[in-house]
Amino acid sequence: MRKVLHFSSPHELYICDAVVIWCFDARFEPGFRKLLKRIGVMQADSIRIAGGAKSLVSPNYESNRLFLVDQLRIAMRLHGAKRVVLMVHSDCGAYGGLTAFDNDPKKEAEHHSADLQKAAAYIKSVIPELSLEAYFIDFEGVWQIELAGEQLSPDVAVMPTRVKMA
């Protein structure tokens, strides 16, 4: 092998601020990274899979759901993960895009909100000790979804339930 880049990475193991399950759609990466910073997730164990949290609710393959649960358990064991951030986004190809919702953003948002609640309930049923937050991101901002039995993230709890991030 040959060295193609010189770079120093930290040797120390870390405690992750959260495990983030999100879609790999690059359009929403800058906005979602901004949200993560705002809610105090600097050091994330990042799991990117087409559809994000969709794979916990309606996976293309059951193995995808098992993969995600396995990754959560590994993050808990290796990096002390206690907090999970779930993400789905507008016009996601894994859902068939916005057209799958008749190009109706409201219809899509309602569907994705319900999916995030189901995804959170599923994680809670298999790993009850994790705390969960869920976010829907569209072309204008990020929206937090209220989850039964969970606190809203501290930084946005003071704002209305559906918060548009600048």
Ligand SMILES: [Zn+2]
């Ligand atoms: Zn997507």
